[in-house]
Amino acid sequence: MKPWILGLTGGIGSGKSAAAAHFASLGVHTVDADHAARWVVEPGRPALASIVERFGESMLQADGTLNRAALRERIFQSPEERRWLELLLHPLIGQEIAANLEQAQSPYAILVSPLLVESGQRQMTKRILVVDTPEHLQLERTMRRDSVPEEQVRAILKAQAQRDERLKHADEVLLNDSDLGHLQREVERLHDFYLNLRGGRP
Template sequence: MQTPWLVGLTGGIGSGKSAAAARFAASGIHVVDADDAARWVVEPGQPGLAGLVGRFGRAVLQPDGRLDRAALRRQIFSDPRQRLWVEQLLHPLVRQAIADNLAGAQSEYAVLVSPLLIERGQYRQVQRVLVVDVPEALQLQRVLQRDGGDEAQARAILQAQLSREERLRHADDVIHNTGSLQELETRVLQLHQQYLQMARGMA
């Protein structure tokens, strides 16, 4: 089956990507999240998990044999070389999982949610790049409220991600998510109508 007309949705951690994606999904649009695909490929029995255990040992497993994400995160954010190795292992597996998922899309267009849309070159596979943008201070505040983690780790994650300026440079459309959830949803609905017209024009 042919891949549908595709919007790439991205933004830094804590920007509101998930809330925007949920509004697209509520409008009947097929949404696939690269983070979900990254979880699929490290399920027990999958080659992604086997590769991680081969590299880091059973220290990255929970007692039930599933991936201990916090343990893996500690390994890779303290060593950029390890992070690169993990990305090189998992990226092709995730790419295939996303392609398989999109092949089943029934809506007039689809949305690929990916925090690494720009870094991994996924933006080249989409017709529009939509960036959910917030100032870094607000990102940090939201991450700490959501995850309850320590500030140093949250800042390390922010530093590891693409700069806000570089992300915006690739954007076709931007949601400035500094207001209420209702304002975010209103903007998504506006873009939804725009994307429907664009997708129909390409049919």
């Protein structure tokens, strides 16, 4: 029987990567949408050629990889250019994710995506697990992890789906307001629950 797909999401600094890593250590096939997004613009992939054709050689680093900072700057200034890029990349990222999920051998598989709700990727999933963290902890953790100023983290929080919007779509919520041990115990509890679901439904 094909594994059913669990969507795992959460805001920046919520601990979704740590949760995903623990699910993976329990033998669950996990696919990270961010990795797929990076992979579709690797050198030699058609998307990178299209980006350079549209925006010019300044989109490439000296080693032939995508100059993300230049691209980000370009699309932030122009909503049409951003739309063009999304139309190019979203279907490719979707195909990449689907191909990777196809390889899953575990009873269920996980799609990890910070933009699960906004990007429409939730259509690929049967259930959604939101890793939720109080905002002051998100700020603290992200500033510590990425050594970035508070304003920058607040700007990212604003751009991501609002917490209420994410929680509205959640089938389960993992409240990550304690330490890593607590997070891992919660993951194990949910894993047992998910193993008993047929096709993602109780």
